[in-house]
Amino acid sequence: MSVLVYTESEEGKFKKIALEAVSYAKGIADSLSTSVTAITINGEESNELGNYGASKVLQVSNDKLQNFNAQGFADVIAQAAKQENAQVVIISSSANSKYLAPLLAVNLEAGFVPNVVDLPLSTSPFKVTSSVFSNKALAETEITTNIKLIGLAKNAYGLKENETSLTAEDFSPNLADEDFNTTVASVEKASDKVTIADAEVVVSGGRGLKGPENWGMIEELADVLGAATACSKPVSDLGWRPHSEHVGQTGKPVSSNLYIAIGISGAIQHLAGVNSSKVKVVINNDPEAPFFKAAEYGIVGDAFEVVPQLIEKLKEFKSNNA
Amino acid sequence: MKILVCISHVPDTTSKINFTEGDTKFDTNGVQFVINPNDEFGLTRAMWFKEKQGASVHVINVGGPETEPTLRKALAIGADEAIRVNTVASDGYYVAKQIANVVKEGGYDLVIGGRESIDYNGGMVPGMVAKLIKANFVNMCIGLDIDGNNATASREIDGGKENINTSLPLVVGGQKGIVQESDLRIPNMRGIMQARSKPLHLKEPIETNSETQISSFTKPEAKGAVKLVDNVDELISLLHNEAKVI
Ligand SMILES: Cc1cc2nc3c(=O)[nH]c(=O)nc-3n(C[C@H](O)[C@H](O)[C@H](O)COP(=O)(O)OP(=O)(O)OC[C@H]3O[C@@H](n4cnc5c(N)ncnc54)[C@H](O)[C@@H]3O)c2cc1C
Ligand SMILES: Nc1ncnc2c1ncn2[C@@H]1O[C@H](COP(=O)(O)O)[C@@H](O)[C@H]1O
Numbered sequence: 001m002s003v004l005v006y007t008e009s010e011e012g013k014f015k016k017i018a019l020e021a022v023s024y025a026k027g028i029a030d031s032l033s034t035s036v037t038a039i040t041i042n043g044e045e046s047n048e049l050g051n052y053g054a055s056k057v058l059q060v061s062n063d064k065l066q067n068f069n070a071q072g073f074a075d076v077i078a079q080a081a082k083q084e085n086a087q088v089v090i091i092s093s094s095a096n097s098k099y100l101a102p103l104l105a106v107n108l109e110a111g112f113v114p115n116v117v118d119l120p121l122s123t124s125p126f127k128v129t130s131s132v133f134s135n136k137a138l139a140e141t142e143i144t145t146n147i148k149l150i151g152l153a154k155n156a157y158g159l160k161e162n163e164t165s166l167t168a169e170d171f172s173p174n175l176a177d178e179d180f181n182t183t184v185a186s187v188e189k190a191s192d193k194v195t196i197a198d199a200e201v202v203v204s205g206g207r208g209l210k211g212p213e214n215w216g217m218i219e220e221l222a223d224v225l226g227a228a229t230a231c232s233k234p235v236s237d238l239g240w241r242p243h244s245e246h247v248g249q250t251g252k253p254v255s256s257n258l259y260i261a262i263g264i265s266g267a268i269q270h271l272a273g274v275n276s277s278k279v280k281v282v283i284n285n286d287p288e289a290p291f292f293k294a295a296e297y298g299i300v301g302d303a304f305e306v307v308p309q310l311i312e313k314l315k316e317f318k319s320n321n322a
Numbered sequence: 323m324k325i326l327v328c329i330s331h332v333p334d335t336t337s338k339i340n341f342t343e344g345d346t347k348f349d350t351n352g353v354q355f356v357i358n359p360n361d362e363f364g365l366t367r368a369m370w371f372k373e374k375q376g377a378s379v380h381v382i383n384v385g386g387p388e389t390e391p392t393l394r395k396a397l398a399i400g401a402d403e404a405i406r407v408n409t410v411a412s413d414g415y416y417v418a419k420q421i422a423n424v425v426k427e428g429g430y431d432l433v434i435g436g437r438e439s440i441d442y443n444g445g446m447v448p449g450m451v452a453k454l455i456k457a458n459f460v461n462m463c464i465g466l467d468i469d470g471n472n473a474t475a476s477r478e479i480d481g482g483k484e485n486i487n488t489s490l491p492l493v494v495g496g497q498k499g500i501v502q503e504s505d506l507r508i509p510n511m512r513g514i515m516q517a518r519s520k521p522l523h524l525k526e527p528i529e530t531n532s533e534t535q536i537s538s539f540t541k542p543e544a545k546g547a548v549k550l551v552d553n554v555d556e557l558i559s560l561l562h563n564e565a566k567v568i
Contacts, residue, residue, distance in 0.1 A: 070449075070459065095480055099461040102418075102449025111415070111533030112446055127537070132442050136339040138540045139442075145533045182458050182488040185474070189482030197480035201567070225568065237503050243464075244482065249335055249440060250359050250498055258567040269335045272440075279565045281557065282548070295548045297560060310554045317558050317568075 002037045003029040004086035005054070006077050008094060009043035015198070016159070017092040017152075018043075019052050023160040024152050025090045026053025027119045032087065036164075039080045039171065041065050041073060050166030052159065058084075058171035064180065068096050072179035074103035079173045081108055081147065088148045094197060101151055111143035114151035134249050134272035154197075154255040155278065196247065199228035201258040202277070204247060206232040208263020208284065208303060212240035217307045218262065224314045230254065232264050248273035263303045266291025283307065323377040323468065323490075326425060327365045328435035328447065329396050330358040331389040335440065341539045348441070348539070350388075357392055360436025362399075364496035366505055367466060368434055369400045375468070377432075378402050382424055384409060384417045390522065397517035398509035404520070409527035412535070414442075418450030419530040425455050431490045432473075437462050437497040445495070452493035460486055464499025 005025035007018035018040075025036045038054040040046055042065065046057040058080050065072055077100070081089050089110060091097040098114070105112035113130050117138065121127040125142050131153060132139045196202055203222040205215060215229075222229045229245060236246035247254050249272035259277035263284065264270060271294050274280065282291045282298040283306050292298045299306055333339070333353045340349040357365070371377040381396040383389045384407040393404040407420045425433055435448035445461075452459035458473075460466075464483060465476035468490070475486045475494065494500075509517070551557050561568045 070461065095462060095478065098445050099449070099477075102414075102446040103453045103459065105415070105446065105533075106418075106450050106453035109533075111413075113534055114445055115443055132539075133339045134440060134443065135542070137341070138542060139536045140538045140540075142535045142537055143533065144535065178456070182460065182486055185485045185487050187479070187482065187484050189479070191481075193481060195481035243499055244478065246498070258561065258565075272335070279561070279567050281561070292548045292550070294545070296545075296565065297557060298548045298550050299552070299554070299557060300550060301552075306554065310557070313554045313558055314568075317562070321562075 001032070001034050001087050002084045003032065003034060003088045003090065004077070004081050004084050005036060005038050005090040006097070007038045007040045007043060007049060008092060008096065009040060012042060012044035014043055014048055015094070017094055017154055019048070019159055020154070020157055021090050021092050021152050022049050022052040022054050023162065024119070024157045026160070026162050027157070028088055028090070029053070031120070031123055034087070037084045037086070039077060041076060046168055047166065050164050051161055053162035053164050054166055055164050057166060057168045059168055060171050060173060062173070062175070064175060067184050069180065069182065069184070070096070070100040070103060071182060072175060074100040074107060075175065075179050076173040077104055078107040080171060086147065088150065090150050090152060093151050093154050097151065101149065105149050108147045108149065109145060110147035110149040111145040112149040112151070113141050113143060115153045116150050117153050117156040131276065135275040136272065153276065155257065155276070194226060194228040196228045196230055196245070196252050196254060199256050201225045201227035201260070202230050202254050202256045203227045203260045203262070204230035204232070204264060205235060205262050206264030207234050214304070215241065217311065221260070221307060221311050221314070224311055224318060232270055261291055261295070262307060264291060265289050266294055323371065323375060323432060324428065324430045325368045325371060325377050325379045325432045325434060326428065326430040327361065327368050327379060327381045327396070327401065328421060328433065329361050329365070329381050329383045329392060330436065330439035331355050331383055331385055331392040332358045332439050332441045335359070339541070345538045345540065355392055357395060358436050358439045360438065360497045362506060363498050363500050364434035364436060364494070365396055365399060365401065366501040366507060367496065369507070370501070371468065372400065380405060380428070382407070382421060384411045384420045386410060393522060394517050395509060397520045397522070398513040399507050400513065402520065404522040405525055406522065407525045407527050413532040414444040414446040415450060415534070416530060416532045418447045418454060420527055421447065422451050422454035423528050424525065425451065431492075432468065433457070433493040435493065435495055437495045448493050448495040455491065457491035457493050458488040459493050460488065461495040463494040463496045466494060466500055
C-alpha cells in the first residue's frame with residue numbers, strides 16, 4: 001500500500017504545485033500509516049521531493065515522453081499506481097493534470113474528486129472537501145472505490161517541509177501505440193512571460209482602463225512584481241488583450257497569492273474565477289464597485305493616478321528589500 | 323459525420339448558490355437554468371460542421387425531465403435531434419458511462435463536451451467518455467477542424483496554445499475559443515418553432531455504479547470587510563507586513 005503523487009516538472013525542474021502535492025500526499029500517507037511514492041516524467045534532481053515527504057521516487061525518462069501527452073502520461077501514472085499498489089493517487093490542478101485526470105480515473109477505476117482543498121475529513125469512509133460552484137461552495141464527498149484519485153486545488157494546502165530519506169528508482173513503463181494517437185504539431189507560447197497558472201502575483205485590468213494603449217502601466221506593474229498579466233472578459237472580447245488573459249468563470253481560474261484588480265467592477269462571473277486567490281487588492285474610482293466587497297484591500301481612486309505611483313513606490317520598496 | 327454534443331444543464335452564472343434538505347441538495351428555488359457556457363461554444367462549432375460539412379448534430383443530457391427546456395434550446399439553436407437519458411446524474415463517472423453507451427449505439431464520430439460544467443466543476447465527463455469508448459481526446463479545446471478522418475485541434479495551455487494532430491473517433495472538451503463569443507447564436511422565433519417538432523428521444527439508463535457521493539455542502543466563511551487605504555505607501559506596507567504577499 002502507498003500514496004502515489006504525480007510530480008510535474010518543466011524543463012526538468014519541479015513546479016511548485018508538484019512540491020505542494022507531495023506535501024499533501026505526505027499528510028494523507030501519515031493518516032494511513034503508509035509512505036509517499038512520487039512519480040516524475042523527465043524531472044531532474046528529484047532529491048528535492050524528499051524535502052517534502054516523499055520516500056521513494058520513480059523516475060521515467062523516455063524520449064517518446066519528452067512532450068506532454070495526456071493519454072501516454074495517464075498510462076504511465078496508472079502503471080506506476082498498480083506497481084506501487086497505491087490506494088490514493090494525488091495530482092495537481094494544472095491544465096495538464098486536468099487533461100489526464102479523467103483518463104487516469106477510468107484506467108484505475110478510481111473515483112475522482114477535483115479541486116480538493118484540504119486533507120481528508122476521514123479515511124474510512126474516505127471523505128474529502130472540495131470546492132464547487134466556482135468557489136461559491138464546498139462539498140463533502142465520499143469516494144467509494146478502492147483507489148482514490150484526488151486533484152489538489154492550487155495554493156490550498158501550501159508547502160510543508162518534511163525531511164524524509166528518499167530512494168530513487170528508474171521506472172520503465174510499457175507504452176502502447178494508442179498512447180501516441182494524439183500528437184502535438186507545434187506550440188505557440190510566449191516563453192519569457194510568467195503564466196497566470198504559475199504566477200504568485202497576478203495584475204489584472206478591466207474596461208476601466210479605457211483602451212489597449214493604456215496597458216503599458218499594467219505590464220510595468222506586473223514586471224516590478226514578477227507577476228502575470230490578466231484581464232476581464234470584455235477586455236479580451238474587445239480585442240484589447242489576448243484571450244489567453246481572460247480570467248473568471250468562463251476564462252482561466254486564478255489562485256495566486258495576490259491578485260490586483262484595476263478598473264474591474266467585480267461582476268459575479270469575474271469573482272467566481274478569482275475568488276480562490278488569497279489576497280485581492282482593488283483599485284477602482286467607484287467606491288460602490290462590487291469588487292470592494294470581495295477584496296482584502298482597496299484604493300478608491302483613478303487608476304491613471306494610482307498605478308504609476310504604485311509602480312514608483314514598489315520599485316523603491318523592491319530596491320530597499322532586495 | 324455524426325456529432326454528439328453533451329449538454330450539461332446548469333444554473334445561470336448569476337444564480338445565488340444555496341442548499342436545502344439539511345445542506346445536502348442544491349436549492350433550485352428561483353434559479354434559472356441554462357446550457358453550460360462551455361457546451362454552448364461546442365454546440366456552435368457543431369453547427370458550423372453541420373452547415374459547412376453536412377454533419378448531423380445530436381445533443382444529449384443525462385438528467386431528469388427538468389432538463390428538457392435546455393435540450394429544446396439546443397434544438398432551437400440548430401441541433402437535429404436530442405436524447406435525454408432519464409436518470410439522476412449521480413456523479414461524473416456515472417454520466418460518462420451513460421454517454422459512452424449512447425455513443426457506441428449511435429456510432430458517433432465526434433463527441434463535443436465542455437471543459438467543465440460550471441456547477442460541480444468536475445472537468446471529467448468528456449475525458450472519461452473518451453477512455454471508455456477508446457477514442458482520442460483533446461481537452462480545453464480552442465480550435466477544431468475535421469478533414470475526413472483527420473482532426474486538427476488547438477488546446478489552451480498555460481501561457482499559450484498547442485496545435486494537435488489526431489483522428490476520429492474523437493472526444494473534445496470545448497471552451498470559449500472553439501468559436502468566438504460573437505459567433506454564439508440566440509435562437510430566433512423560427513428556430514424555437516422548429517425545435518418543438520424535432521425529436522427528443524427518451525432513453526432509460528444502463529445499469530452502472532457511481533464512484534463518488536456528495537454528502538453535504540457548506541458555504542465558505544464570510545470574509546472580513548475590505549481595508550480601504552488612501553495612499554500607495556500604506557498599501558505596500560500592508561501587503562508586506564500584514565498579508566505577507568510581497
Ligand atoms: C455567461 C457569462 C459569463 C461571463 N464570464 C466572465 C468571466 O469569466 N470573466 C469576466 O471578467 N467577466 C465575465 N462575464 C462578464 C461580466 O458579467 C462583466 O460584464 C465583466 O466582468 C465586466 O468587466 P469589467 O469589470 O472590466 O468592466 P466594467 O463592468 O465596465 O467595469 C469597469 C470598472 O472600471 C472602473 N473604472 C472606470 N474608470 C476607472 C478609472 N479611471 N480608474 C479606476 N477604475 C475605473 C469602473 O468604476 C468599473 O467598476 C461573463 C458574463 C456572462 C453573462
Ligand atoms: N448530466 C450531463 N449530461 C450531459 N452532458 C454532461 C452532463 N454532465 C456533464 N456533461 C458534459 O461534460 C462536460 C464536463 O462536465 P463535468 O465533468 O461535470 O465538469 C460538460 O461541459 C458537458 O459537456
